[in-house]
Amino acid sequence: MRVLLVEDSPRLRKSVTTALKSSGYAVDSEKDGEEGLWQAQNHEYDVVILDIMLPGLDGLQILEKLRKEGNEAPILFLTAKDTIEDRVHGLRSGADDYLVKPFALEELLARVETLSRRKYQKRTSKIQVGDLELDSAAKTVQRAGQSIDLAAREFSLLEYLMLRKGQVVSRTQIEEHIYDDMASPMSNVVDSAICALRKHILVDKESVPLIHTRRGQGYVMESRQ
Amino acid sequence: MKSIRQRLLVWLLPGLLILWGAAGTALYFSVKKGLETKFDSELRELVNPVRFLLWARYSGDERPQVPGNFRGLDVHAFERPDSGTYFQSWDKRKRIEKSESLGQIDLDRWPSLTEQAKFQNLTLPNGDIVRAIGMEVRPPPGFRRGGGRFGPGPGPPRGDRDGDRREWFGREFGGPRGPERTVGGPDREERGRPDRGRERPEWDRGMEPRGADGRPRGGYGRPDEIDVVVARSRTEIDQTLTMLLGGITFSGLIAILASVVLVRIALGQGLAPLEKVGEQARRIDASSLQTRFPSDMPDELRPIAEALNGLLARIEDSFERERRFSSDIAHELRTPVAELKSMAEVAIKWPEQADAENYEEVRDISDQMQALIENLLMLARLEKGKAQVQLSEVKIGDLVKSCWQPFAEKAKARSLVIEFDLNSDQTWKTDDKLLRVIVSNLLSNAAEYAPEKSRLICTGRDQQLTLANPAGDLTKDDLSPMFERLWRQDKSRTDSSHSGLGLALARSCADAMEMKLDAEITRENQLQFSLTRT
Structure with missing residues (x-):
């Protein structure tokens, strides 16, 4: 399973990448929105993890562009924006899941796994x-x-x-x-x-x-x- | 007294009470005055028939013709004991004449009467309360002693004894002793009189003039001035005044009661908009600060509503800033906490992945969070005015250069060049620590955000310290908000080296030291911060 992580915090990027790789995922990580969009457009990812507040393009803009291009990769927002409005807006914009920082790593892995399974129409693990x-x-x-x-x-x-x-x-x-x-x-x-x-x-x-x-x-x- | 309603009631009700009292009193006394004036006028009118009859008596006229202008007066009232109409006269010879209605009682002679009428209220021995007119009357020019009607009379009787007292008027006018002394016609003669047939005194008979038929005509002849007191019962007027007083008192009470009710209703109606404002204000809480009072209010309340709306707008703005600040703080802390948590979880789950670098990162995150917390605490202390300013002589040049040291490496990496235009001997009497906070934040921002390969210019003068660098993509719209807490031009940046508290902290420090920290974009598109001593 290949996952794209777009996160501007280097430490968080490093930790999540480590966790995902240790769980068997192939992980590409980017620190800004434009690089992240390019990666998502040029590779087929099973899950894309996006921060919302990113330099360059923000996560919502990346999502919008991908969906407009017909990219159906499951997208999970990983963000500090925690209000109900933010969550609703993110999900209604086309995100498949929304996780607020700080988060439990196990929960992130479980959600990534669920999203990747959903891609292949599998309901059970x-x-x-x-x-x-x-x-x-x-x-x-x-x-x-x-x-x-x-x-x-x-x-x-x-x-x-x-x-x-x-x-x-x-x-x-x-x-x-x-x-x-x-x-x-x-x-x-x-x-x-x-x-x-x-x-x-x-x-x-x-x-x-x-x-x-x-x-x-x-x-x-x-x-x- | 806290209630406007009570205050208005306390003022209005006694005020109305006094007003009604004054109006009732004024009405009573004006009516009283009018009635007494009319009464006095009628009393004065009564003097004329008395005078006429007196002259008739003095002239010996047995059957005086009552002139037409007396017709409206009840001259016969002097005869009736219960008529309440009296008179008594005294001439200089102390002859006394009085009306039959007086009976056995006498009126007191008033001293020093003149032709000018005097009025008095009297209480007669019979209990009748009367109003009396007293005046001196003189005989008409054509009056003759014993001359018949206004003709010569037999002259006044001698002697001033009590026996001189004669009630001739009543007998003559009201009830004849003999047909010759009757005034008013045969019908008068037929009326029964208690003193009918009384013998006239000797002196009287001897002095009275005789008519053409040789019969005595009566009369004293021409008198000198006569003091006359004419009295009339006040019973009617007093009853009228008593009724009037009762009516005024009753209507006054009704008016007071009605006033109480009306004042309460009027106050209720008048204060209703105020209560409405109060009710609206009570409903406003932190979640409804967007509420505004309507402008269609009474003129008196409109300024209050406008002032309250202004206050609400300021509170809403303040609340919004606090909410944003709280949200921003939470956001600022979320990322480092997420970093720490994820690093710890990775280390727990995959220990082989953990290395010394992880611990260094944990320490760096902790340092940054500590710096954030300290900045927040310092900002809170400064904004509450609790920061203690310790003044000392500070060499500005040395301070600025020492503050630049931590950022020199970063500036070099970004190819920034800094120029100092500072006098090394220049000193400011200021707080060294707070000034360092200001200068460090300004230099840190410049090193972080000034466009690469640009030049920073730091200038120190007697009263001002400035730091300028190219503004880059900053606009004038950014100048005001950049001093707000947690403001960043690029909102998407979540790196924790700059929390966005620096400029807010710097301005609070400047305020604490009574300095002014401003930012401007010059014509040369330079972002220039100025710290000015005031």
């Missing part, structure tokens, strides 16, 4: 493909009753593939959603990650492969039994 079950809230993966330990990014990759089960997911899409701008587009980081993930989800000899390669197209996750 549990996703199942064959005998593989992933709980995005508990951050757990089980197969045939066995628990599988995954790194945050591997978990995120698996979650992304499971959310799009039956669909071909290209390498570019995976890069877009799992890796931030720090990842080199020329590297084979996606292939390596897929390879590693395949190994992790084979819990025994009877485990059937769930991640399939479509040559020249990408990967499909499905149970072919």
